[in-house]
Amino acid sequence: MSLLPPPERERLRAQYPDVFARPASARLATPAMILAAAAIFAFGLVDLDFSPARLLAGFHQLGWITMMMIPPDPGSSLPAYLVALGETLSIALLGTTIGALVALPVSLLAARNIVPSGIFRFPVRRFLDSIRGVDTLIWALVWINVVGLGPFAGVLAIAVADFGAFGKLFSEAIEAADKKQVEGIRASGGNALHEIRFGLMPQVLPVIAGQVLYFIESNTRSATIIGIVGAGGIGLQLAEQIRVLEWQKVSFLILMILVAVAAIDWISGKLRFAIIGQRALA
Structure with missing residues (x-):
């Protein structure tokens, strides 16, 4: 739209006012949804007691278990x-x-x-x-x-x-x-x-x-x-x-x-x- 001459832009603005003059609620809907999703994600991490330290300790335990699995043996x-x-x-x-x-x-x-x-x-x-x-x-x-x-x-x-x-x-x-x-x-x-x-x-x-x-x-x-x-x-x-x-x-x-x-x-x-x-x- 920026490549159009000013008269053409004004004509389109007058012909399609809803496109050029979106209400504030429509402009803010997407950012509000993103913020709400981020807030829910953060709340979930806190509520479920997410801990990076526990996660790292779990990876250490997982590595130890993996080593114990080698080699596979049915006995x-x-x-x-x-x-x-x-x-x-x-x-x-x-x-x-x-x-x-x-x-x-x-x-x-x-x-x-x-x-x-x-x-x-x-x-x-x-x-x-x-x-x-x-x-x-x-x-x-x-x-x-x-x-x-x-x-x-x-x-x-x-x-x-x-x-x-x-x-x-x-x-x-x-x-x-x-x-x-x-x-x-x-x-x-x-x-x-x-x-x-x-x-x-x-x-x-x-x-x-x-x-x-x-x-x-x-x-x-x-x-x-x-x-x-x-x-x-x-x-x-x-x-x-x-x-x-x-x-x-x-x-x-x-x-x-x-x-x-x-x-x-x-x-x-x-x-x-x-x-x-x-x-x-x-």
């Missing part, structure tokens, strides 16, 4: 660790699969293009929100008290937590589907079920499959965490070795988890690209 417990790792992978796979299967029909009820009426769609969405709002670890603690310790509680915890997440993701994928295929099924005399089966599902199933594969990878880590609270798997072994300060075994268990997650990520990536390729050819 004589390798067979038990392999069984525990397989249990963790089973928890992640079964929990994710059950959550996806249960969430798919419910997600249809939460999709705007399937259930146009907000009266019926609203409670379904709020139900999914309430399930998704509780962390997997909390669900694990709940199911441990319901069905007892062990992997069964872990499967139920992941299934319930993923049910809420899948319900939202699947419903959004359904809402984003192309309407032309549905309209083609309707024009050829198909009913509502035919529209869903032949118009929507072929479009959203590759997206859903990709999301499920990603959640299997993510839930491998979640299954490890909930195992620490008693839901079985390698997390239980990890918590036990940390408790008795067997740091070499701890590092070996961590390496096992990392290798398993990397392998699942590689496999799921290959499957996702295969699904995308089949969809492109179709």
Whole structure:
């Protein structure tokens, strides 16, 4: 604007007064938000007793623990660790699969293009929100008290937590589907079920499959965490070795988890690209 001649600037100022004469509240809004965020950050540091000295001491302790972890050594417990790792992978796979299967029909009820009426769609969405709002670890603690310790509680915890997440993701994928295929099924005399089966599902199933594969990878880590609270798997072994300060075994268990997650990520990536390729050819 500074390169314009003065008459042109005056003309624009008269034509767009709101742009050139912003109120003080608009000019001060951004600085006020930055100051408020900085004040909240500083208050949080003070309220949570943040101490640089404690942080430095913690780094020293962390370095000592890291040195104690070298070299990783399972001792004589390798067979038990392999069984525990397989249990963790089973928890992640079964929990994710059950959550996806249960969430798919419910997600249809939460999709705007399937259930146009907000009266019926609203409670379904709020139900999914309430399930998704509780962390997997909390669900694990709940199911441990319901069905007892062990992997069964872990499967139920992941299934319930993923049910809420899948319900939202699947419903959004359904809402984003192309309407032309549905309209083609309707024009050829198909009913509502035919529209869903032949118009929507072929479009959203590759997206859903990709999301499920990603959640299997993510839930491998979640299954490890909930195992620490008693839901079985390698997390239980990890918590036990940390408790008795067997740091070499701890590092070996961590390496096992990392290798398993990397392998699942590689496999799921290959499957996702295969699904995308089949969809492109179709």
